[in-house]
Amino acid sequence: MKNKSKGRQLLIESLAAKGLEDEVIPSLIRSMRICYDADPKMPSLKTNRRIRSLGWNNFKLDNHILKISIDYFKKEIRNTSPTTKEINHFNESFRQQ
Numbered sequence: 001m002k003n004k005s006k007g008r009q010l011l012i013e014s015l016a017a018k019g020l021e022d023e024v025i026p027s028l029i030r031s032m033r034i035c036y037d038a039d040p041k042m043p044s045l046k047t048n049r050r051i052r053s054l055g056w057n058n059f060k061l062d063n064h065i066l067k068i069s070i071d072y073f074k075k076e077i078r079n080t081s082p083t084t085k086e087i088n089h090f091n092e093s094f095r096q097q
Contacts, residue, residue: 007072014065029069031056036073037088 008029015025031054035047042050044066051061061069077088 007068007075011065011068011072014068018059018062018065020059028056028059032061032069033073036070040070040073 011029012025015028016022020028028051031051032047034054035042035050038050039046044061044063047066048061051059
């Protein structure tokens, strides 16, 4: 099993342990990724506010899950294709304008 798969599985298991239904976990992970992409060093309080603004009003992100998700997203970024990196660079330069 690849590190990417292990990291994702750990994140899924941690979210399920908090009582989230299997069907909503992928959507929450996407929302968490949106928050991470916006600011990789965002503190947990700000991340929770941002997640709530994305419609996750009944979910509170704790520091443990935040760390797991950051580790997973960092590994995922390292394993992305050059095309994705180019898109991320474009998005970053667009935000700076």
